[in-house]
Amino acid sequence: MKGDENSITIPKEEYRDGLASCQQNFMSQLKLEGTWKINGSWSIVPLGRGYFEFSFSNDEDLKTILAASTRQLNPGILGMFLWPPDFNPLRQNYHSHVQVWVRILGLSLQILGSRILIAIANGIGTLLELC
Structure with a gap:
């Protein structure tokens, strides 16, 4: 504990390795407004x-959007289909060996090395697998 907040020790060498591994990275934001020729408003969740x-x-x-069926996003494809009742992403055919997911927002890229993530996971609870 540091003050009123929990703290986790991150190995300095792993942190430096993480910084070095990010030197050839860049950030991006997906913007679909210019791609779709629509009149009304839309939102994404x-x-x-x-x-x-x-x-x-x-x-x-x-x-109009569904008529395109798919949209090429380099590199990848945005597949579209009408909303089915009771749609649940957890019930979709998706291959994963993870039993429990923990989502931690706001981590910098330089601390995403496996040993750092293991240290964070062990600070939270029992690590089952790191993907």
């Missing part, structure tokens, strides 16, 4: 496991 929910303010815009 991450559902987990790579799924996103897109909501449109009118049916015409929804039909």
Whole structure:
């Protein structure tokens, strides 16, 4: 504990290795506004496991976007399908060996080395597997 907050010791060598490994990285933001020619407003909500929910303010815009079926995003594809009732990303065919996910927001790239992540996981509880 440091003051009123929990603290986890991160190995300095791993931190430095993490800094070095980030020297050839860059950040990006996905912007779809210019790609989609629509009239109304829309929003996106991450559902987990790579799924996103897109909501449109009118049916015409929804039909316009769905007519494209997929969108090429270099490197990758944005596949689109109509919302099915009771959709749950956890029930989709997805191969994973992880039994429990812990999401920690705001970690800098330089501390994402495996030994640092193991130290963080062990500070939280029992690590089952690091993916």
